[in-house]
Amino acid sequence: MxxxxxxxxxxxxxxxxxxxxxxxxxxxxxxxxLKTPPAREKLIELIDKMGLPVRSLLREKDIPHAELGLADLTWSDDSLIDFMLAHPILINxxxxxxxxxxxxxxxxxxxxxxxxxxxxxxxxxxxxxxxxxx
Incomplete structure:
Protein backbone atom coordinates (compact mmCIF):
# COMPACT_ATOMS: atom_id res chain seq x y z
CA MET A 1 0.00 0.00 0.00
CA LEU A 34 7.35 23.85 2.27
CA LYS A 35 9.82 23.08 -0.53
CA THR A 36 7.28 21.53 -2.89
CA PRO A 37 3.80 22.89 -2.10
CA PRO A 38 0.85 21.04 -3.58
CA ALA A 39 -0.81 22.55 -6.64
CA ARG A 40 -4.14 24.25 -6.01
CA GLU A 41 -6.08 21.29 -7.43
CA LYS A 42 -4.18 18.84 -5.21
CA LEU A 43 -4.73 20.94 -2.08
CA ILE A 44 -8.46 21.14 -2.82
CA GLU A 45 -8.54 17.38 -3.43
CA LEU A 46 -6.81 16.69 -0.10
CA ILE A 47 -9.20 18.99 1.76
CA ASP A 48 -12.21 17.34 0.11
CA LYS A 49 -10.96 13.81 0.90
CA MET A 50 -10.34 14.77 4.54
CA GLY A 51 -13.86 16.14 4.78
CA LEU A 52 -12.60 19.17 6.67
CA PRO A 53 -13.67 22.78 6.37
CA VAL A 54 -10.89 24.72 4.61
CA ARG A 55 -10.37 26.90 7.68
CA SER A 56 -9.58 23.86 9.86
CA LEU A 57 -6.52 23.11 7.70
CA LEU A 58 -5.23 26.64 8.25
CA ARG A 59 -2.39 26.73 10.77
CA GLU A 60 -2.88 29.59 13.19
CA LYS A 61 0.39 29.47 15.15
CA ASP A 62 2.71 30.72 12.45
CA ILE A 63 3.45 34.37 11.82
CA PRO A 64 1.66 34.95 8.50
CA HIS A 65 -1.72 34.04 10.03
CA ALA A 66 -1.92 37.10 12.26
CA GLU A 67 -0.13 39.41 9.82
CA LEU A 68 -2.61 38.53 7.07
CA GLY A 69 -5.66 38.91 9.31
CA LEU A 70 -6.78 35.34 8.69
CA ALA A 71 -8.77 35.15 11.92
CA ASP A 72 -11.33 37.30 10.10
CA LEU A 73 -14.18 34.89 9.36
CA THR A 74 -15.21 36.77 6.23
CA TRP A 75 -12.36 35.25 4.15
CA SER A 76 -13.79 32.83 1.59
CA ASP A 77 -12.53 29.27 1.22
CA ASP A 78 -10.95 30.23 -2.12
CA SER A 79 -9.12 33.10 -0.47
CA LEU A 80 -7.87 30.89 2.36
CA ILE A 81 -6.59 28.36 -0.19
CA ASP A 82 -4.84 31.20 -2.03
CA PHE A 83 -3.12 32.21 1.22
CA MET A 84 -2.04 28.62 1.92
CA LEU A 85 -0.56 28.33 -1.56
CA ALA A 86 1.23 31.67 -1.24
CA HIS A 87 2.45 30.81 2.29
CA PRO A 88 2.66 26.99 2.59
CA ILE A 89 3.65 27.32 6.27
CA LEU A 90 -0.06 28.06 6.81
CA ILE A 91 -1.00 24.48 5.80
CA ASN A 92 -1.50 22.44 8.92
Whole structure:
Protein backbone atom coordinates (compact mmCIF):
# COMPACT_ATOMS: atom_id res chain seq x y z
CA MET A 1 0.00 0.00 0.00
CA UNK A 2 1.36 3.38 -0.99
CA UNK A 3 1.49 6.03 1.72
CA UNK A 4 2.29 9.70 1.21
CA UNK A 5 3.04 12.20 3.95
CA UNK A 6 3.02 15.96 3.47
CA UNK A 7 5.80 16.60 5.93
CA UNK A 8 7.57 19.45 7.66
CA UNK A 9 10.81 18.15 9.21
CA UNK A 10 10.80 21.11 11.65
CA UNK A 11 7.48 19.94 13.17
CA UNK A 12 7.57 17.41 16.02
CA UNK A 13 4.10 16.06 15.22
CA UNK A 14 5.14 15.54 11.62
CA UNK A 15 8.39 13.81 12.66
CA UNK A 16 6.48 11.53 15.07
CA UNK A 17 3.95 10.66 12.37
CA UNK A 18 6.68 9.81 9.87
CA UNK A 19 8.44 7.65 12.47
CA UNK A 20 5.20 5.78 13.23
CA UNK A 21 4.67 5.07 9.53
CA UNK A 22 8.20 3.71 9.27
CA UNK A 23 7.83 1.68 12.47
CA UNK A 24 4.79 0.03 10.85
CA UNK A 25 7.12 -1.31 8.16
CA UNK A 26 6.05 1.10 5.42
CA UNK A 27 8.33 3.55 3.63
CA UNK A 28 6.20 6.50 2.59
CA UNK A 29 6.60 9.01 -0.16
CA UNK A 30 7.72 12.09 1.76
CA UNK A 31 6.72 15.45 0.34
CA UNK A 32 8.32 18.36 2.13
CA UNK A 33 5.46 20.68 1.29
CA LEU A 34 7.35 23.85 2.27
CA LYS A 35 9.82 23.08 -0.53
CA THR A 36 7.28 21.53 -2.89
CA PRO A 37 3.80 22.89 -2.10
CA PRO A 38 0.85 21.04 -3.58
CA ALA A 39 -0.81 22.55 -6.64
CA ARG A 40 -4.14 24.25 -6.01
CA GLU A 41 -6.08 21.29 -7.43
CA LYS A 42 -4.18 18.84 -5.21
CA LEU A 43 -4.73 20.94 -2.08
CA ILE A 44 -8.46 21.14 -2.82
CA GLU A 45 -8.54 17.38 -3.43
CA LEU A 46 -6.81 16.69 -0.10
CA ILE A 47 -9.20 18.99 1.76
CA ASP A 48 -12.21 17.34 0.11
CA LYS A 49 -10.96 13.81 0.90
CA MET A 50 -10.34 14.77 4.54
CA GLY A 51 -13.86 16.14 4.78
CA LEU A 52 -12.60 19.17 6.67
CA PRO A 53 -13.67 22.78 6.37
CA VAL A 54 -10.89 24.72 4.61
CA ARG A 55 -10.37 26.90 7.68
CA SER A 56 -9.58 23.86 9.86
CA LEU A 57 -6.52 23.11 7.70
CA LEU A 58 -5.23 26.64 8.25
CA ARG A 59 -2.39 26.73 10.77
CA GLU A 60 -2.88 29.59 13.19
CA LYS A 61 0.39 29.47 15.15
CA ASP A 62 2.71 30.72 12.45
CA ILE A 63 3.45 34.37 11.82
CA PRO A 64 1.66 34.95 8.50
CA HIS A 65 -1.72 34.04 10.03
CA ALA A 66 -1.92 37.10 12.26
CA GLU A 67 -0.13 39.41 9.82
CA LEU A 68 -2.61 38.53 7.07
CA GLY A 69 -5.66 38.91 9.31
CA LEU A 70 -6.78 35.34 8.69
CA ALA A 71 -8.77 35.15 11.92
CA ASP A 72 -11.33 37.30 10.10
CA LEU A 73 -14.18 34.89 9.36
CA THR A 74 -15.21 36.77 6.23
CA TRP A 75 -12.36 35.25 4.15
CA SER A 76 -13.79 32.83 1.59
CA ASP A 77 -12.53 29.27 1.22
CA ASP A 78 -10.95 30.23 -2.12
CA SER A 79 -9.12 33.10 -0.47
CA LEU A 80 -7.87 30.89 2.36
CA ILE A 81 -6.59 28.36 -0.19
CA ASP A 82 -4.84 31.20 -2.03
CA PHE A 83 -3.12 32.21 1.22
CA MET A 84 -2.04 28.62 1.92
CA LEU A 85 -0.56 28.33 -1.56
CA ALA A 86 1.23 31.67 -1.24
CA HIS A 87 2.45 30.81 2.29
CA PRO A 88 2.66 26.99 2.59
CA ILE A 89 3.65 27.32 6.27
CA LEU A 90 -0.06 28.06 6.81
CA ILE A 91 -1.00 24.48 5.80
CA ASN A 92 -1.50 22.44 8.92
CA UNK A 93 0.49 19.22 9.01
CA UNK A 94 1.13 16.41 8.63
CA UNK A 95 -1.34 15.25 6.02
CA UNK A 96 -1.14 11.52 5.30
CA UNK A 97 -2.63 9.78 2.26
CA UNK A 98 -3.10 6.01 2.02
CA UNK A 99 -5.54 3.55 0.48
CA UNK A 100 -7.46 3.80 3.76
CA UNK A 101 -8.06 7.54 3.43
CA UNK A 102 -6.60 10.99 3.94
CA UNK A 103 -6.17 12.62 7.34
CA UNK A 104 -4.61 15.55 9.08
CA UNK A 105 -2.62 13.53 11.62
CA UNK A 106 -2.86 15.68 14.71
CA UNK A 107 -2.24 14.06 17.10
CA UNK A 108 0.34 11.88 15.38
CA UNK A 109 -1.25 8.58 16.46
CA UNK A 110 -4.18 9.43 14.17
CA UNK A 111 -1.97 7.95 11.43
CA UNK A 112 -2.54 4.44 12.83
CA UNK A 113 -6.01 4.40 11.19
CA UNK A 114 -4.34 4.82 7.79
CA UNK A 115 -1.66 2.15 8.08
CA UNK A 116 -1.86 -1.36 6.63
CA UNK A 117 -0.16 -2.55 9.85
CA UNK A 118 -1.37 -0.30 12.69
CA UNK A 119 0.07 -2.65 15.33
CA UNK A 120 3.41 -0.88 15.63
CA UNK A 121 3.96 -1.86 19.26
CA UNK A 122 5.42 0.59 21.73
CA UNK A 123 6.25 4.01 20.30
CA UNK A 124 7.79 6.87 22.26
CA UNK A 125 7.02 10.32 20.92
CA UNK A 126 9.66 13.04 20.99
CA UNK A 127 7.98 14.60 24.03
CA UNK A 128 8.21 11.29 25.92
CA UNK A 129 4.56 10.28 25.56
CA UNK A 130 4.26 6.53 25.03
CA UNK A 131 1.83 5.05 22.53
CA UNK A 132 1.16 1.32 22.79
CA UNK A 133 -0.34 0.15 19.50
CA UNK A 134 0.05 -3.59 19.99
Missing amino acids: SITIYHNPECGTSRNTLAMIRQSGAEPVVIEY RPIVVSAKGVKLCRPSETVLDLLPNPHIGRFVKEDGEVIDAA
